[in-house]
Amino acid sequence: MKRRKMLLGLMSALLVFAMVGCSSSKSEDTGSTNTGTTGTAATGKDLKGDITVITQKTDIVDTVFKDYAQKFKQEYPNINVKFQALSDYEGQIKVRMNSSDYGDVLLLPTSIPLADTPQFFEPLGNYDDMKKQYNGLEERTVDGKVYGIPTTINFNGLVYNKKVFADAGVTEVPKTPDQFLAALQKIKDKGAAVPLYTNYAAGWPLTQWEADLTTVAGNVDYVNITQANTDDNFVKGSPHYELYKLMYDVAQKGLIEKDPTTTDWETSKADLANGKIGTMVLGSWAIGQIQGLSKTPEDIGFMPFPTNAEKVIMPLADDYTIGISSKSSNKEAARAWIDWFINKSTYPTTEGGGMSPAVGAELPATLKQFEGTDVEFKFQTPAKAGQEGLVDKIDKDSEIGLWQPDFKKRIIEAAIGNKKESYDDIMKDLNDKWKASRASVASE
Numbered sequence: 014m015k016r017r018k019m020l021l022g023l024m025s026a027l028l029v030f031a032m033v034g035c036s037s038s039k040s041e042d043t044g045s046t047n048t049g050t051t052g053t054a055a056t057g058k059d060l061k062g063d064i065t066v067i068t069q070k071t072d073i074v075d076t077v078f079k080d081y082a083q084k085f086k087q088e089y090p091n092i093n094v095k096f097q098a099l100s101d102y103e104g105q106i107k108v109r110m111n112s113s114d115y116g117d118v119l120l121l122p123t124s125i126p127l128a129d130t131p132q133f134f135e136p137l138g139n140y141d142d143m144k145k146q147y148n149g150l151e152e153r154t155v156d157g158k159v160y161g162i163p164t165t166i167n168f169n170g171l172v173y174n175k176k177v178f179a180d181a182g183v184t185e186v187p188k189t190p191d192q193f194l195a196a197l198q199k200i201k202d203k204g205a206a207v208p209l210y211t212n213y214a215a216g217w218p219l220t221q222w223e224a225d226l227t228t229v230a231g232n233v234d235y236v237n238i239t240q241a242n243t244d245d246n247f248v249k250g251s252p253h254y255e256l257y258k259l260m261y262d263v264a265q266k267g268l269i270e271k272d273p274t275t276t277d278w279e280t281s282k283a284d285l286a287n288g289k290i291g292t293m294v295l296g297s298w299a300i301g302q303i304q305g306l307s308k309t310p311e312d313i314g315f316m317p318f319p320t321n322a323e324k325v326i327m328p329l330a331d332d333y334t335i336g337i338s339s340k341s342s343n344k345e346a347a348r349a350w351i352d353w354f355i356n357k358s359t360y361p362t363t364e365g366g367g368m369s370p371a372v373g374a375e376l377p378a379t380l381k382q383f384e385g386t387d388v389e390f391k392f393q394t395p396a397k398a399g400q401e402g403l404v405d406k407i408d409k410d411s412e413i414g415l416w417q418p419d420f421k422k423r424i425i426e427a428a429i430g431n432k433k434e435s436y437d438d439i440m441k442d443l444n445d446k447w448k449a450s451r452a453s454v455a456s457e
Contacts, residue, residue: 061091062343064117069102117341120333135337161334165365169224173292193319197268213273219421231322237396247444264428298366411450
C-alpha cells in the first residue's frame with residue numbers, strides 16, 4: 014500500500030491495492046465474455062458446450078465444485094461442466110500437456126516457462142484492457158496478451174494461535190526478529206505448546222519462508238529487480254541472509270518441534286488449531302483450513318513476518334492462474350466458466366483463502382484487521398524489460414532452489430547439530446553459487 018495508514022475505509026483500501034478502475038459488473042450482468050480473443054456477445058442461454066475443468070483441489074472437487082457447477086448452470090443452462098482433480102497437479106498435468114487432452118479450463122503449471130505459455134493456452138485479452146478488471150495478471154502476460162487470471166491473491170506471513178501467545182504472556186504481536194524470538198521463548202517456557210512448527214519432514218512448507226523475502230527487504234523492488242542485479246544475494250545484511258537467519262536461530266534455540274524429521278502436515282494444522290502449536294510460517298491460503306479445524310476459530314490469527322525494515326510490507330502474490338487450453342473446442346464456454354468462477358464463486362476468498370483478483374472486490378476480514386496500522390500490502394514490482402524470468406534462470410542454473418526445501422533443511426540440520434557447518438558457511442556456499450550462475454546466465 015502507498016499509505017502508512019491502510020484500510021481506512023473501502024476507498025483508501027482500493028487505492029492502495031491499485032484496485033481503481035472499471036468495474037467487472039458489465040460482463041457479469043450480461044453474461045458477456047468480450048474481454049478477450051475468445052469472447053462473445055452472446056448471452057448465457059446462447060452459449061453451449063461441454064467443458065472439462067481440471068483442478069488440484071481433490072478435497073472439494075466432489076462437494077464445493079459440484080455446487081459451483083449447479084449455480085453456474087442457472088446462468089448458463091446449456092453448458093455442462095465436468096471436473097477432474099489431480100493429486101499431483103504439476104506432475105500429472107505436465108504429462109497430459111504432451112498431448113491435446115488436457116481439458117478446457119486448467120491451472121497454468123508453474124513449470125511452464127512464461128515464453129512457452131502461448132503454445133498451450135489461449136489468450137484471454139489485452140493486458141492494458143484486462144488490468145482494469147483484474148489484479149495480478151503480470152505473471153502470465155506475454156507480448157501484451159494475458160493467458161491466465163489468478164484464482165486468488167495470497168498474502169504471506171505467519172498463521173498463529175492468539176490464545177497460545179496470550180497464555181504465554183505475549184500481549185502484542187512481535188514485529189522484529191528479536192521480539193519474535195523472545196515471544197517464542199515465552200511460549201517454550203510456558204511448556205504447553207511447540208513455539209514454531211517447521212514441518213521439516215513434509216518439506217514443501219519450508220518453501221513458504223521464501224515468500225516473505227519482500228517483508229524482510231521492506232522493498233517491493235527487491236525480489237524481481239534488486240535480486241536479479243546483485244552478486245550479494247546471501248551475504249550478511251542482505252534480505253536472504255536475515256530471512257533464513259531467523260529460521261536458524263529459532264531451530265538453534267530449540268523453539269521448534271523436538272524431532273523435526275518426524276513432522277506431519279495434516280496433524281500440524283489440527284495442533285495449531287487446538288493450541289498445541291504457537292505459529293507456522295504460511296500464506297493466507299492456510300487460514301481457512303486451520304480455522305476449520307478449531308472449536309474457537311477466532312483464536313487463529315495472521316501476522317506479518319518479523320522484520321527490521323522501516324516499512325512493514327506484507328507481499329501480495331498470485332496463487333495458481335487459470336486459463337483456457339489452446340486445444341479446447343469450446344473456448345467461449347470455457348471463458349464463461351472462468352469469468353463466473355473468479356467473479357461469482359466464493360473460491361478466491363473462501364477455498365482459495367486469499368483475496369479476489371477482481372478490481373473493486375471486497376477485502377477479506379484478515380486484511381481488515383490491520384486497519385489503522387502501518388502494515389502495507391503490495392504487489393512486488395515486475396522485472397525490468399528484458400529481465401523477465403532472470404531470477405528463475407539464475408536459481409535453476411545455480412541449483413540453489415529458492416522455492417525448494419533443500420537448503421532450508423540444511424539450515425535446520427546445522428542449527429540442531431546434525432550437520433557440522435555454520436550458518437555463515439551455508440550462506441557463503443549459496444552466494445558463491447548465485448554469483449557464478451548470474452555471470453553464466455548474463456553471458457548467454
